[in-house]
Amino acid sequence: MENQNSNQRPPKTWLVESILVTLFCCLPFGIAGIINAAKVESRFYAGDIEGAQRASREAAKWTKIGFWVSVVLFVIYIVLLFAGVLTAVSLDELGS
């Protein structure tokens, strides 16, 4: 049972993407991705293909949430920044 699947590749673990999410954005989503990556591997080599595929989908979900949250936060930040800059500029003009 143990080595039944060792000549095949497990489903995508999203490990690389999860580590990137941990480093560049959102720790909780990255960690959730990494834990699911571990589940993909352990279930696959224990013969639980279906469970491994489920964990793979979970890992994909959390990394994608992490990615889009970072994009949204980034956009909100840029919008606030421009709003702030524009306010500062207009106040400056009023003052001069």
Next chain:
Amino acid sequence: MSLAAKHKILKWGAVFGGLTLLVFIYKVYNPVENNFFPKCPFRELTGYKCPGCGSQRAVHHLLNFDIRDAMRENIMLVLSIPYLITGFIFDMLKNPGPKILLWRRRLFGTKAILFILAIIILFWICRNIPYCLSLAPGFN
């Protein structure tokens, strides 16, 4: 050309354009000297550093080929790069043979992943306590 193909070109064009712009911004501007870079939400909320703190500064130094300064900002990011590239290559390989699969399992299997998780958590704790300040961003 089909609509799907046009869509694909547009999508990858946008990704490529966006990445080029980001590389340009992070190479030219140092996040320490310019306040238009986003701040880490975790640090803003709690005052503690997370494992990703210093990443923007580290990327700036890496893009200017200054590995030592990059390591001072976030050593985990710098050391993870070869591992991430290897992982990416393993993911891309079509029809890997048994030898490759064996190495894949050694480097990216359950034990390896749990080891990485442990490193991330230790790094997180360590960079917030005085004895490990050498790993904290902005400290030598």
